Amino acid sequence: MSGLSAEISHGIRGLFRRPGFAATALLTLSLGIGANTAIVSAARGIVFRPLPYPQNDRLVHVWAYWPGGAGNISFPDGVGIAERSRTLEATATYQSYGTVALTGRTPAEELHTSFVTPSYFEILGAAASRGRVFTRDEDAEGSSAAVAVLSHGAWTRRFGGDAGVVGSVIRLNGLAFEVVGIMPASFADLGAVEGPIPDVFLPTAAAARLMGQPPRTDSLRLYWGLGRLKPGVRLQAAQEDLDGIARQMEQERPETHRGYGLRVQSLSDRIRGGFTRPAFVLMAGSAFILLIGVANVTNLVLLRLADRRREMSLRAALGASSLRLFRLVFIEACVLAACGGALGTVAGVALSKAMSAWVFTNVSPLLDVSMDPIALAAAILCSTAAILLIAAVPAHHARAADVVAGLSSGARANLDGGGGKTRKALMALEVGFALVPLAAAGLMARSFNTLTHTPLGFETRRLLTFRMDLVGPRYQDPGARVNLADAFLEKVRAVPGVEAATVWGPSMLGNATWVVNVAPAGRPNDRPDAFTMLFRHSVSPGGLDALGIERVAGRDFTAADDARAPLVGIVSESVAKQLWPGQDPVGRQLVRSAPGLPPITVIGVTRDARHRQRYSLQDVADAGLIGGLGPQRDIYLPYAQRSNNGVTFAIRLADAGPAPVEALQRAVAGLDPDLPLSDVRFLEDRIADQERVPRALAGLLLGAALLAALLAATGIYGVVSQAVAQRTREIGLRAALGARRGHILRLVVGQGLAPLCLGALAGLAAALSLGRWLEALLFGVRGTDLSTFAFAALSLLVVALLAMIFPARRALAVDPGVALRAE
């Protein structure tokens, strides 16, 4: 038994001989290490893993800002950047928004589009897996090339993976396009950052023809910029370069570029920026679980060591040096921890796999959180550190075996002699570590509760929503779009079970927004900040009532508010208060920032309604105000006067039940058989979708917090339970001397209270500082919300006291006679 192998074998045998101890320790470690392994892997994927593009560290995303708003650039701006930039060696513009109808099938199917310049594929290092991508000529100004590249998903789903589709002609919105290529399955398209994975890639030159968009003018900002920095160029230099270009644009085209600026950020930040903070939060949560697990198992090993005091003394008496005793306990603890580590790593890999699939489907297909060798190595490194920590503390205690005390016939272990102070310190640490995720989970839960209970300002029940893209030659005339919408609404209102129906801007709580930059008429507006960006929604007469948005002043739209009538609008209360504080806005006019556009006369005011994405991680990443908080700056225009191609319909059903999709399809097919209904869903499902990320965050943190509390409770139970076992004789003696139940209870609970309170105080301090960092992720709750912290601390104390009750009951049941005889 002198060799290392003998001690390892003894350690393994010891595990089998004490299955309860081994199971508790292994479960604790598996949970801690498993959670940590999966989260480390996720964090690597989100924060550290390179993007799947060549020269990924040089890729940048370009967007624009202007007085009162920020967002896409226009196509000419993209061209301007490409021509003038000294820091970007390649640029591309792309828009991944909207759908086209795959016609010639019944019913027509919708395909999500991405209009890109050919350089887009070149910059991302992507080539078609079959066929080819576009050429520059095919995207040249005025090109009539009708070519399309299918995504791998669309090719397999819509075309059954038929290789013969390359070279064939498909009809999009009734127009013939030749499929020239198919992208590989591995191609991570940037369109997935803000919407569904595109089905079909088309040259930007085809957008006007296919979508009915105006030609490539400055007035239409629909594109994002993509660029690759020249070698050795830093982001800051690129920003300065773009600042100069924006200033030139402002001087050259002041009517469209007043106050205009360009922003550049790394593509990695664009794709992952929103997920960085949640990843760190989850990493912190899993680290706390691991730390509690480590403290717990260390405590368990220490408790067992206290039981083995006689053995350690005996070994010392038989000649074991303190180093040998250290080695013995260290190896035994290592065996235990390594088994837990191995189990935890296996669990972590499985968890990571499941998480990877979940993230791909539910969060973003561009995030690869799967396990890779580096993540696995990092996780194993964490586990090894944990193992060494677990092994070192008890081994250190084992060195100081007291032969005389340990072998005396009447010797009794007492807490301090068996590492009691260390165990109490570990207990305090466990409480402190558990309180941090508990407080964080409390904040997230309150945030989620606030999010889901903040009134949206309109009636969401039984509201079926869907989109139609009125594009192509047939709908180039705005009047044709209005006629189609009116005719469709008339048919829909006749469908049994439909209570009301309206056009409803682009809303549907999605990311897509239409904006208009306005200033009150009659005020000086030569300064860039004179204009305010409002979110624009197109509705039908009676639409606001159909949606349940309360009008507080003025009138609703009527059929007379058509294309021939002066442009009218209804503003939200926040707009009224901001632009005309203390005044009645009805009858006042708003002028537009773009020259030549007619003013809008305000005819009414509504209560604020939350139409847009209420909670977005991109807002968190941009350090902006989360959409659902603060004033809602909206303006409603009659669809008859502002008929966008992409139009959303909202149908209020009389009863809860399945959506009458077939009736709706029949209604639209009667008007245009090539027109598909897109994205048909009840609004409440969209709301649930929108709440998915904060719900997942709150849920994951809550799970981590409950696990932490459970582990801490187990640790406290173990310490107190062992203390009661070790003090049985003392308790029996006290009882024999007349101690009442209250005295015994105080004796048992009292010894745990000090570390509990100290741990809680330390945990509160840590939670307070972390809470400030968490604040950006919260909806309507401060990161330093004291009531949440107090509730978390109180909950943990209750859990801890409950964990003490069972050993305390055992102490109360000690029979003095039996306890004293046992000695």
Added chain:
Amino acid sequence: MIELRNLEKSYPLAAGRVYVLRNITLSIAEGEFVSIMGPSGAGKSTLLHILGMHDGDFTGEYEFRAELVNKLKPRDRQELQKRNIGFVFQSFHLLDDLTVYENLELPLSYRDLKKSERQAIVGDVLDKFNIVGKKDLYPSQLSGGQQQLVGVARAIVAKPKLILADEPTGNLHSDQGREIMELFKKLNEEGTTIIQVTHSETNATYGNRVIRLKDGWLASGN
């Protein structure tokens, strides 16, 4: 073999120092079989632990085979102990998780003997004590007498010059106790010095000298 000169052991208490051993001056020659006797609290076990070099916290001089134990560093004291002393305990103190063979091998493993050497020595001892058939059993599978037999075997496995036994028959039936004492006598006759703490006058008759302690003082036997 052993020379104690003015050895004292005390503990500090609030009311002053409490002495457990007072002014012990004692000589024990090699080959002796000494019994330390006295009432409870007389300091017998404390003296045994000091002799066994488990306890270095005393005043006075302790000379063991010409080495001044009280001047040795703890590590050197432990080395001296490992080379020379074996222990037998009243409660046997076998390790429950180890088999008989492993219990016997344990002291050798702490002396860094090679595995083959250990196997040979343990094999000899198992044979000598007639417990070969029990080598794979755990202590819980043995009777009290058998456990103490293993305890004695373990004490001599590293071939010590001195065996210290603390009430070696205290937990045994009289027949088993007799067998153990006969074994000690035999070991003594083979040259091993034995010092036992005992309450039993009968057990003391197996030895050739009795030292009596009372209230920490040496009452007789020097």
